[in-house]
Amino acid sequence: MLAPVASEQETFRKEVKAFLKENWLGAADRDASAFRKKAVAAGYVYRSIPKIYGGSEQAADPVKAHIIREEFDKVRAPREVGGNGPGLLAPTLLACGEDWQKEMFIPKTLTGEYRWAQGYSEPGAGSDLANIRTSAVLEGDEWVINGQKVWTSDAHNSIFMFILVRTEPDAPKHQGISYLLLDMRQPGVTVRPLKQITGEAHFNEIFLDNARTPKNWIVGERGKGWIVSRTTLVHERNTVGASMGSDHLFNQVLKLARTTELNGRPAIEDPLIRDELGRIYARVSAHRAAGQHAQNLAGAGREGSPAAGGFTKLYGSAISESIGLLAQRIMADHAMAQPVENHAGPGRWVRQYLNSIAAQLGGGTSNMQRNQIAERALGLPRD
Amino acid sequence: MDFALSDDQLTFIDQVDRYLRDTCPPDRLHKAFDGNEAIASEIFQGLLELGLGGLVAPEEHGGLGLGLLEAASITERIGFAGAPGPWVSHVLAVLAIANAGSDAQKARWLPGMAAGEIVGAVALMEGSAWSPEDWKLSASPRLSGAKDYVMGLREAQVFVVGLAGGQLALVESTAPGVSMTPWFSTDMTRPVGQIGFDNVACEVMPQAYGAELLDAALTLASADSHGASARMVEDIVEYSKTRVQFDRPIAAFQAVKHKLADLATAVEPNGPLYRQTAAIFDQTPDDSHRAAALAKAHITEVASNICRIATESYGGIGYTWEHSAHIWLRRAMFNYAWMGTPAVHRARAADLAGW
Numbered sequence: 001m002l003a004p005v006a007s008e009q010e011t012f013r014k015e016v017k018a019f020l021k022e023n024w025l026g027a028a029d030r031d032a033s034a035f036r037k038k039a040v041a042a043g044y045v046y047r048s049i050p051k052i053y054g055g056s057e058q059a060a061d062p063v064k065a066h067i068i069r070e071e072f073d074k075v076r077a078p079r080e081v082g083g084n085g086p087g088l089l090a091p092t093l094l095a096c097g098e099d100w101q102k103e104m105f106i107p108k109t110l111t112g113e114y115r116w117a118q119g120y121s122e123p124g125a126g127s128d129l130a131n132i133r134t135s136a137v138l139e140g141d142e143w144v145i146n147g148q149k150v151w152t153s154d155a156h157n158s159i160f161m162f163i164l165v166r167t168e169p170d171a172p173k174h175q176g177i178s179y180l181l182l183d184m185r186q187p188g189v190t191v192r193p194l195k196q197i198t199g200e201a202h203f204n205e206i207f208l209d210n211a212r213t214p215k216n217w218i219v220g221e222r223g224k225g226w227i228v229s230r231t232t233l234v235h236e237r238n239t240v241g242a243s244m245g246s247d248h249l250f251n252q253v254l255k256l257a258r259t260t261e262l263n264g265r266p267a268i269e270d271p272l273i274r275d276e277l278g279r280i281y282a283r284v285s286a287h288r289a290a291g292q293h294a295q296n297l298a299g300a301g302r303e304g305s306p307a308a309g310g311f312t313k314l315y316g317s318a319i320s321e322s323i324g325l326l327a328q329r330i331m332a333d334h335a336m337a338q339p340v341e342n343h344a345g346p347g348r349w350v351r352q353y354l355n356s357i358a359a360q361l362g363g364g365t366s367n368m369q370r371n372q373i374a375e376r377a378l379g380l381p382r383d
Numbered sequence: 384m385d386f387a388l389s390d391d392q393l394t395f396i397d398q399v400d401r402y403l404r405d406t407c408p409p410d411r412l413h414k415a416f417d418g419n420e421a422i423a424s425e426i427f428q429g430l431l432e433l434g435l436g437g438l439v440a441p442e443e444h445g446g447l448g449l450g451l452l453e454a455a456s457i458t459e460r461i462g463f464a465g466a467p468g469p470w471v472s473h474v475l476a477v478l479a480i481a482n483a484g485s486d487a488q489k490a491r492w493l494p495g496m497a498a499g500e501i502v503g504a505v506a507l508m509e510g511s512a513w514s515p516e517d518w519k520l521s522a523s524p525r526l527s528g529a530k531d532y533v534m535g536l537r538e539a540q541v542f543v544v545g546l547a548g549g550q551l552a553l554v555e556s557t558a559p560g561v562s563m564t565p566w567f568s569t570d571m572t573r574p575v576g577q578i579g580f581d582n583v584a585c586e587v588m589p590q591a592y593g594a595e596l597l598d599a600a601l602t603l604a605s606a607d608s609h610g611a612s613a614r615m616v617e618d619i620v621e622y623s624k625t626r627v628q629f630d631r632p633i634a635a636f637q638a639v640k641h642k643l644a645d646l647a648t649a650v651e652p653n654g655p656l657y658r659q660t661a662a663i664f665d666q667t668p669d670d671s672h673r674a675a676a677l678a679k680a681h682i683t684e685v686a687s688n689i690c691r692i693a694t695e696s697y698g699g700i701g702y703t704w705e706h707s708a709h710i711w712l713r714r715a716m717f718n719y720a721w722m723g724t725p726a727v728h729r730a731r732a733a734d735l736a737g738w
């Protein structure tokens with residue numbers, strides 16, 4: 001038998017529950033920011049971020065982090081602010097930024113006041129990201145930026161962008177790139193929404209026409225932007241593939257199977273549907289167990305696989321696709337048309353299925369994850 | 384559910400691994416596979432003598448007093464090595480006696496099993512009936528009938544026999560009226576056969592432990608399959624780095640490289656999944672039926688598929704008897720079918736979940 005380590009964990013779980021009971025008033029509480037402040041003070045959110053930058057600066061403890069996530073999610077209490085800022089930019093600044101940059105940007109990013117767009121992809125640089133052409137040239141105390149970015153999520157809601165630009169046109173591809181911060185509220189920046197496959201417009205084209213940013217709004221050294229950007233990508237893959245999403249989605253499709261009639265009986269009674277539900281649920285469970293295994297390793301200071309992000313993204317996005325397919329089987333003819341546009345009904349599942357394609361593209365396509373797994377985890381030749 | 388392995392556990396597993404590496408090189412495995420019983424026995428006996436014989440037996444009976452988590456983790460390594468012998472059957476027999484036996488029965492059998500002097504085996508399936516609910520044999524007053532697909536027929540001195548109602552009986556291999564019929568087995572490192580009983584004297588154990596024993600069997604089959612599939616992936620990855628066609632290693636072709644990445648991705652979470660399942664068995668047995676059914680359904684199916692794809696990926700050499708691929712492919716095929724196929728357990732898991 002295992003050593004009984006549960007007691008310390010259970011005490012902590014009780015603490016979290018008590019905190020939530022006292023401070024979270026439920027979904028009726030419109031002012032998430034007041035609650036979040038208390039959650040920071042209690043050490044429950046932004047745990048890896050120093051106090052001086054608005055975080056709660058807690059020792060890394062994957063088990064505690066997991067308990068917090070579970071308990072907060074149970075009562076739907078808000079945790080960290082979503083979006084690129086807290087998830088991608090803040091860790092990058094902490095790893096590679098100047099102290100004044102951290103002071104200036106991180107606190108307001110954590111409260112959600114500063115929203116960030118990720119300006120990486122270009123028309124000619126997707127998987128081959130290092131092929132970017134957007135240029136930045138120093139003129140006096142400013143960088144002058146020209147070029148085009150594309151597929152830029154959330155740019156229409158963002159006031160800042162972290163952007164990869166070519167600053168050393170004569171250097172080899174990977175060594176000529178810099179990582180800049182840019183205020184998007186200026187005439188040189190044009191944001192044009194792109195309508196997505198789902199009909200919504202969450203991403204954009206960005207045109208940069210003599211856009212300007214201060215000389216010292218560079219993260220890391222000139223020409224070292226590629227390395228800086230890797231820090232961000234690691235965080236992105238880990239987020240995209242996280243197993244909580246699979247769990248949630250599975251519960252939704254289970255509900256759909258219970259409440260939808262197929263061939264004259266609830267879909268959940270159909271043996272083929274049950275088989276597929278079981279098949280997917282096993283993968284969701286495996287995904288979750290693998291996530292916990294990775295946390296256990298991190299907690300014990302042991303090395304995980306060098307391609308863990310790739311594994312989990314590939315696995316998680318495939319689950320999302322299977323769930324979308326199963327939903328279509330359950331809905332049958334309702335997947336063809338809905339009487340009204342209804343984001344709660346069948347329309348939601350059509351969107352989810354289409355959405356699962358994005359999970360296989362954003363943050364590096366599935367093929368790029370395969371390359372990463374093959375090269376880093378299996379030691380196979382590089383492309 | 385905490386299923387992390389401690390440093391002590393990892394060190395122990397490492398020792399077993401070293402033993403397996405030394406004793407199971409491909410040429411010896413092939414000999415065992417081709418029917419060299421002496422080699423198979425030697426490898427298996429050596430395992431028991433490492434102290435594994437009594438892994439799940441209580442310490443007061445000479446065992447190590449460990450749980451299914453440890454047993455499954457060792458089983459993974461045994462599957463990985465392709466080691467011959469009725470390991471799974473023996474562990475299950477020890478587990479059954481330790482949990483269902485009377486004090487006298489435990490004292491009679493466990494010390495010898497722990498010391499590696501007595502091999503045990505479980506005899507559970509009746510035809511294709513794997514579920515305790517479908518076992519029909521009865522021991523009142525004496526045992527008649529047959530059990531099928533029994534692993535350890537040749538080695539075991541004592542059999543744990545499943546009875547109607549999930550009861551279990553102990554039968555000695557030398558008891559009058561016991562007959563053994565070896566079958567031509569898919570996985571020749573772990574041959575199976577039929578054991579027949581003709582009015583045989585037996586001892587029924589006090590606890591009806593059949594349902595728990597089934598969970599343990601499913602979990603160990605999952606662990607073994609996971610090990611087999613992980614080994615197949617490791618081997619085909621190495622081969623693809625050295626096999627040259629069109630002037631480059633075949634691993635340089637993206638069609639190969641990506642297939643291998645997909646195999647590795649499919650294998651990756653199965654270790655955590657079976658360990659979690661074993662930890663559930665040890666720590667929160669109420670959830671065990673469903674977890675074990677789900678793990679067996681998923682892991683033995685995925686592993687079998689992985690072994691099939693990996694075998695094909697070798698090209699012609701993988702299709703030969705001399706090549707090792709089929710040792711693990713057949714192992715995975717056996718685990719897939721043993722104690723209920725994946726589809727059946729998936730349906731069961733759905734029922735148990737209340738879907």
Ligand SMILES: Cc1cc2nc3c(=O)[nH]c(=O)nc-3n(C[C@H](O)[C@H](O)[C@H](O)COP(=O)(O)OP(=O)(O)OC[C@H]3O[C@@H](n4cnc5c(N)ncnc54)[C@H](O)[C@@H]3O)c2cc1C
Nearest residue numbers: 118119120121126127151152153358361362363364365367
């Ligand atoms: C919903 C969504 C949101 C996004 N948000 C952002 C964002 O906020 N900021 C941002 O910068 N970018 C964003 N992206 C862009 C995303 O990172 C790119 O789409 C992605 O990197 C792929 O680039 P691409 O679209 O140019 O496709 P390509 O690179 O042209 O790929 C086309 C196809 O070729 C395959 N392929 C390419 N190279 C290889 C290779 N070496 N081996 C095998 N196959 C290969 C790909 O897998 C793919 O199937 C977003 C994308 C989506 C879908």
